[in-house]
Amino acid sequence: MWYTGNYYPMKSRVGYASSSDGFNWNKSLINPILLPNNDWEKEVGDVSVIHKENIYEMWYTSIGTYIGSGIEYYRIGHATSTDGISWLKDQNPVLKGDSNTWTSEGVAEPTVLFLNGKYHMWFSARDSGGRWRIGYAESTNGVDWTKNQNPVLEPSLPWENGAAGPHVLFDGSVYIMFYHTGLVVPDAFGLATSPNGIAWTKFTENPILRKGNNSSFDSNYITSPSVLKMGSSYKMWYAGYNGANWGVGFASTDNLPLPTGVPTPIPTINPKNPIVLIPGMFGSWNKEAVLENKSVTQSEWKMAPFMHEYDGLIQSIKNSGYEENKDLFVFFYDWRKPVNEIAGELKKYLEENVYSKSASPVYIVGHSLGGLVGRAYTQNNSVAENKVAKLITAGTPHLGATQIYKAWEGGEIEGSNFWHELGLKLILMVNKSNFESDKETLQKTVPALRDLLPIYNYLKTGDKDMANEVNVNSMKEKNNWLMDLNKNTSVISGILTTFSGKVGNTPEYYKIGPPTTIDTFLGLWADGKPVSTLVNTGDYTILTKSAGIDGKSESILDKLDHSDMVVTKPAIQKILDKLDICPCNIVEGKKTIFSPSLLLTLLSPADIEVISPSGKSFTTDEKIIFIENPESGNYTIKITGTGTGSYRLLIGKFGNTDTWEEISGNTSTGKIETYHLLLNPNITDNISIDDPTGKIHLISAKNNINSIKGNYSTKILQSIINNIDNALANIDKDLSKTSKSIKSSKTVISSSRKTYKDTYFVQNTSLALLDLSYADAIINQNRRVTMTINIARNRIEKAKGQHTVTGKLLNQKISKKLAIKANAISYQLGEEILDKADNYFKNGYFYYSTSFSDLADTYFKETVTN
Numbered sequence: 001m002w003y004t005g006n007y008y009p010m011k012s013r014v015g016y017a018s019s020s021d022g023f024n025w026n027k028s029l030i031n032p033i034l035l036p037n038n039d040w041e042k043e044v045g046d047v048s049v050i051h052k053e054n055i056y057e058m059w060y061t062s063i064g065t066y067i068g069s070g071i072e073y074y075r076i077g078h079a080t081s082t083d084g085i086s087w088l089k090d091q092n093p094v095l096k097g098d099s100n101t102w103t104s105e106g107v108a109e110p111t112v113l114f115l116n117g118k119y120h121m122w123f124s125a126r127d128s129g130g131r132w133r134i135g136y137a138e139s140t141n142g143v144d145w146t147k148n149q150n151p152v153l154e155p156s157l158p159w160e161n162g163a164a165g166p167h168v169l170f171d172g173s174v175y176i177m178f179y180h181t182g183l184v185v186p187d188a189f190g191l192a193t194s195p196n197g198i199a200w201t202k203f204t205e206n207p208i209l210r211k212g213n214n215s216s217f218d219s220n221y222i223t224s225p226s227v228l229k230m231g232s233s234y235k236m237w238y239a240g241y242n243g244a245n246w247g248v249g250f251a252s253t254d255n256l257p258l259p260t261g262v263p264t265p266i267p268t269i270n271p272k273n274p275i276v277l278i279p280g281m282f283g284s285w286n287k288e289a290v291l292e293n294k295s296v297t298q299s300e301w302k303m304a305p306f307m308h309e310y311d312g313l314i315q316s317i318k319n320s321g322y323e324e325n326k327d328l329f330v331f332f333y334d335w336r337k338p339v340n341e342i343a344g345e346l347k348k349y350l351e352e353n354v355y356s357k358s359a360s361p362v363y364i365v366g367h368s369l370g371g372l373v374g375r376a377y378t379q380n381n382s383v384a385e386n387k388v389a390k391l392i393t394a395g396t397p398h399l400g401a402t403q404i405y406k407a408w409e410g411g412e413i414e415g416s417n418f419w420h421e422l423g424l425k426l427i428l429m430v431n432k433s434n435f436e437s438d439k440e441t442l443q444k445t446v447p448a449l450r451d452l453l454p455i456y457n458y459l460k461t462g463d464k465d466m467a468n469e470v471n472v473n474s475m476k477e478k479n480n481w482l483m484d485l486n487k488n489t490s491v492i493s494g495i496l497t498t499f500s501g502k503v504g505n506t507p508e509y510y511k512i513g514p515p516t517t518i519d520t521f522l523g524l525w526a527d528g529k530p531v532s533t534l535v536n537t538g539d540y541t542i543l544t545k546s547a548g549i550d551g552k553s554e555s556i557l558d559k560l561d562h563s564d565m566v567v568t569k570p571a572i573q574k575i576l577d578k579l580d581i582c583p584c585n586i587v588e589g590k591k592t593i594f595s596p597s598l599l600l601t602l603l604s605p606a607d608i609e610v611i612s613p614s615g616k617s618f619t620t621d622e623k624i625i626f627i628e629n630p631e632s633g634n635y636t637i638k639i640t641g642t643g644t645g646s647y648r649l650l651i652g653k654f655g656n657t658d659t660w661e662e663i664s665g666n667t668s669t670g671k672i673e674t675y676h677l678l679l680n681p682n683i684t685d686n687i688s689i690d691d692p693t694g695k696i697h698l699i700s701a702k703n704n705i706n707s708i709k710g711n712y713s714t715k716i717l718q719s720i721i722n723n724i725d726n727a728l729a730n731i732d733k734d735l736s737k738t739s740k741s742i743k744s745s746k747t748v749i750s751s752s753r754k755t756y757k758d759t760y761f762v763q764n765t766s767l768a769l770l771d772l773s774y775a776d777a778i779i780n781q782n783r784r785v786t787m788t789i790n791i792a793r794n795r796i797e798k799a800k801g802q803h804t805v806t807g808k809l810l811n812q813k814i815s816k817k818l819a820i821k822a823n824a825i826s827y828q829l830g831e832e833i834l835d836k837a838d839n840y841f842k843n844g845y846f847y848y849s850t851s852f853s854d855l856a857d858t859y860f861k862e863t864v865t866n
Contacts, residue, residue: 001016015027016033049084059077094144100128122168164181176192217242236250272358283332284302291601319585339451378492398498406530408450427441469509506540514528567590595656598654600649664704693778698727735782823863837850
């Protein structure tokens with residue numbers, strides 16, 4: 001026997017006793033065997049135990065502190081044991097009440113049967129008026145329960161003011177329930193039967209047992225009947241109270257009466273509301289779309305293989321009895337598209353995959369950009385009025401995000417949201433060969449960014465007090481789509497819940513100044529160039545005020561950043577509560593470590609494998625490998641051809657700053673090429689590809705020239721290739737000749753750029769020049785060419801001086817309308833190379849510093865001569 005024991009002032013615990021005859025009981029010496037174990041739980045009791053597959057399972061009432069009408073006071077917990085005495089409790093309750101329903105003050109007094117591979121529970125539930133009813137739930141694992149929407153047994157007779165404490169037997173054909181009831185206090189037991197455990201018929205001659213006389217141990221209350229059928233006899237143990245003490249009583253009968261009343265209508269378990277989860281930007285992945293700019297269908301997108309932030313939320317929902325693609329769906333999508341276009345694809349997805357499987361309205365959960373997608377669908381489709389029951393957004397920029405301004409108007413990427421930053425930088429690197437400004441690349445490739453621009457005032461001009469706000473409606477670039485969407489929020493007001501983070505400084509305003517002449521020529525910063533940032537409270541990515549509708553967030557999550565809102569247990573619990581799911585067995589997601597981290601992306605007909613210094617292998621079918629918190633040392637990169645063609649290997653290193661490197665090559669089926677990467681994660685500007693002779697960079701330069709050979713003068717390009725071939729031929733025997741060949745290659749390239757000024761030619765030859773500069777530095781280092789800090793400093797100062805002169809001359813060319821776009825792009829590229837040279841100088845890599853200073857100087861000179 002497992003029983004509830006009390007001590008003053010009414011602190012309930014669970015004890016254990018055994019008996020050979022059911023009358024004489026021996027209490028366990030280690031009682032109590034079940035205790036409260038969390039801040040909410042003050043008492044435990046009213047247990048139901050079954051023994052299955054050598055394991056005891058217990059469901060018990062968890063009691064909190066009563067603090068007012070309608071506030072949850074009772075929950076049902078779960079525990080397991082191998083001996084029935086030592087119990088391991090689940091961390092969270094398995095069944096809870098729902099606010100503003102007949103279970104608002106909680107659920108209690110479970111009785112559980114395991115029949116036909118399924119758990120069946122009958123329980124007591126109390127509403128805000130203190131009235132008790134009996135409910136039903138079922139489960140496949142005993143932990144994740146689905147409640148029947150309505151009670152299955154209610155007080156209906158003149159002497160019944162409540163019905164509670166159920167105990168249910170199944171005799172093979174009929175369910176038999178014993179329950180306690182009474183007009184003021186529980187002072188009688190009732191009997192009911194059912195053919196299915198849901199529709200119950202009460203015995204017309206109830207009650208079957210009343211409280212005892214004034215001198216008996218059960219003179220005040222009788223509760224919690226527990227019955228065993230032994231042969232033809234039914235034996236009952238129950239709790240009795242005489243006003244001073246509780247005790248356990250016994251009753252039996254050999255003639256259990258059969259009911260003769262009229263059955264009530266059979267209620268059914270309501271089907272679950274399907275849940276649709278929509279990840280944020282870069283949470284979805286398709287290698288052909290992102291890396292090759294191919295057109296693919298929505299169904300071909302999947303979860304990004306390197307992202308695990310959503311794993312915990314998805315698993316926590318599954319732990320509550322949901323199944324993916326049955327009643328739990330994750331909508332993957334092309335996050336680069338305009339939001340309305342994505343919302344149209346969501347409409348089609350729901351019609352084909354969700355509505356066709358369930359008549360119940362859906363619950364949509366959107367994180368970040370995913371929340372806007374959910375909103376756009378729900379607000380723009382009249383069918384959604386009856387199809388969407390709840391719309392939950394977490395960290396969604398309902399008013400836009402300030403940092404998007406820099407990406408949209410200037411092609412600059414910043415912010416604390418690493419996935420947003422990584423996704424956009426990868427887009428820029430993949431499309432680098434187009435030789436357009438970063439702004440042009442982002443606006444053309446990721447038009448969704450426009451839909452994320454703020455619709456609040458976020459630019460300021462003037463003195464240091466920055467008193468003058470720029471009216472967002474007066475800006476040249478503004479988010480008309482979101483402005484229009486926010487005019488029609490009344491259609492979602494009854495179903496929307498918003499969560500916003502409140503953890504630290506998040507960009508709210510940019511102080512702006514006028515763009516430079518070169519900026520204007522390139523079409524940058526039409527509304528002003530940011531010079532400083534003002535911050536306010538938010539999740540580091542989205543302002544708290546922006547994550548709510550009309551600047552008000554329904555639920556603010558303290559100390560949680562943008563990713564935390566779908567990763568941490570407190571956040572997941574909040575989401576599950578809104579989904580009407582018991583927050584049982586919550587699994588926390590995995591937050592990515594991105595500083596430091598390493599990204600390798602292969603654009604090719606080839607496969608990639610990376611082997612870490614400790615021998616760990618990283619492989620993927622998705623052409624992208626992300627390694628967080630990488631170890632220092634030598635990484636081996638193997639590229640195995642799956643077809644014939646050229647490839648580009650992009651390597652990104654992330655820390656306080658980020659650096660990218662690119663290697664080009666040719667492959668064929670079965671061909672294996674091996675590279676080595678020397679990595680010190682704490683130094684972001686160190687040389688990465690291990691190229692001790694310069695051969696790798698020379699081959700990469702040759703491949704870049706070969707890639708444009710069919711479009712321009714064969715004679716000029718062949719001259720460049722011949723020089724590179726000569727450099728390669730002498731690399732192991734005469735470094736002096738190799739160095740001369742490299743310089744000749746550079747000279748021919750610079751000369752050819754005076755003839756071919758289109759951006760495609762300039763871009764590809766720029767990539768070749770970059771590789772040649774790496775090779776030149778390596779060769780000079782191997783030749784032990786005299787190099788001192790003063791030589792390196794003088795060369796970098798020369799390049800900086802040319803930078804200043806070139807800037808003035810370029811401004812003059814622009815003002816006289818003599819400049820072409822390639823001039824400005826070359827100037828910007830020279831600035832990037834000069835920054836790289838400066839970083840090499842600061843880290844003591846003087847050969848590299850000198851080589852890149854010379855390259856920057858070349859770019860600046862050709863800016864005004866071409």
